[in-house]
Structure formats: structure tokens, C-alpha cells
Amino acid sequence: MTNKIAPSILSADIMNLEKDVKMAERAGADLFHVDIMDGHFVPNMSFSPSVVAGMKRVTDKPLDVHMMVDNPDDFIKPVVDAGADTVLIHAESTNHIYRSIELVKSLGAKAGVVINPGTPLENVKYLFPIIDQILVMTVNPGFGGQKFIPGMLKKIQRLDQLRQTTDDDNFEIEVDGGVNEQTIKQCSEAGADIFVAGSYLFAGEGEEEFSKKIANLRKL
Numbered sequence: 001m002t003n004k005i006a007p008s009i010l011s012a013d014i015m016n017l018e019k020d021v022k023m024a025e026r027a028g029a030d031l032f033h034v035d036i037m038d039g040h041f042v043p044n045m046s047f048s049p050s051v052v053a054g055m056k057r058v059t060d061k062p063l064d065v066h067m068m069v070d071n072p073d074d075f076i077k078p079v080v081d082a083g084a085d086t087v088l089i090h091a092e093s094t095n096h097i098y099r100s101i102e103l104v105k106s107l108g109a110k111a112g113v114v115i116n117p118g119t120p121l122e123n124v125k126y127l128f129p130i131i132d133q134i135l136v137m138t139v140n141p142g143f144g145g146q147k148f149i150p151g152m153l154k155k156i157q158r159l160d161q162l163r164q165t166t167d168d169d170n171f172e173i174e175v176d177g178g179v180n181e182q183t184i185k186q187c188s189e190a191g192a193d194i195f196v197a198g199s200y201l202f203a204g205e206g207e208e209e210f211s212k213k214i215a216n217l218r219k220l
């Protein structure tokens, strides 16, 4: 599987979102990561399904929608209708993660499960046959610009080992939080396939710097 770079628009210039999206496309973004937060599941608020719909109007790249909300089932249809290509649901946000994943699939979108830093892999291994992605959080969810938790590398490695020893290996491993040119290399060596990057990419000034940074991330 090839490495994919997913800029997280949480760190984009919200008043110039379309401009930032076009810049990221020109720089070679493979997909876009859209964070939805409700102020309950995580101590912050961010985008809603209407932002997913807005993104769909300005880009043809796949939209990877990260749901950091309580009662995720209530929001699955709205985000799929808005144009989400993949819906990522936190295992900790529902008592019925299997059902939530089935709901996503029944609506025709790709489904992913997300695990917080403290959540064991054991909690998701029975989902392998029905998921397209597993997102390993490498920071505590809720904010951009946090430091990568190094202990998560073992978790990614272990997940990749599990994937190599199962027939239900048809899923990609994604990482989110603190990804930069150093940590991306470590995550890739550990077995990750999709890399979300927010503050690293958007913190700079101008298109030239952004393109350089995407190129740096690709130099794995």
C-alpha cells in the first residue's frame, strides 16, 4: 500500500479555507481530513457536516471525516449525505461500535474506527473484517499542535503485525496527531499508511513553504 498525506483543515486559515484547500491540492495532498468535534466527547468544538458539504464543493479529493462526538450514530447520515468518503468513529464514543461501522457501510461510505492513546488494540480486532481504516490517535484528540506520543509507535507496530497475521487484512492504518517530518518516518516504519498532518503543514507562510513541507513528508 502507498503512503498517503491527509492535510487536516483544522489548522487551515478558516477565513480562506478554499484557498488553503487549493494550495494543498497543488502541493499533492492525497485526501483531506475534516475534524468534527462537539464539545462533549472532546473539550473543543470544530467543524460540522455543513463544512463537509462545503469541502465537497471545492475539491474532488476524498474527504476523511473524523467524528469526535458523543452519540456518533446521530451524525453518520448527515456527514455521508454531505459527501464524506470515509467516516471515522471513535471506539470510545459508543457502546456499539460494530453497529456504527455497519451503519456507515450501509450508507455506501468507507468506515474507519479510531482509538485514543489509552485504548487497547484488543477493542478493535473483531472489527477487522468490516473496516477500511483504523486510525491510531498519536495525541489526545481535541486540538491541533500537540506533541506526538512516542509510545504509540509500538501500538502501530503491533497493529501492523496483527494485520499481517490475519486474512481480514483489507484495512489501512492511519495516524493523527503530532505528525511532522521526523514522526512520519517513525510511523511509516512502524507500518502506517495514511498520515494526517495539521499544524506542521499549515503553520508556515505561503505556498512555497507548504509545498516543501508536503515534499518533506513524502521523503519517508
Ligand code: DX5
Pocket: 008, 009, 010, 011, 033, 035, 066, 139, 140, 141, 142, 143, 144, 145, 146, 176, 177, 178, 179, 196, 197, 198, 199, 200
Ligand atoms: C486532533 C485532530 C487532528 C489535528 C491534528 O484531535 O484530530 O486531526 O488536526 O493536528 P496536528 O497535526 O497539529 O497534531
Ligand code: ZN
Pocket: 008, 033, 034, 035, 066, 176, 196
Ligand atoms: Zn483528526
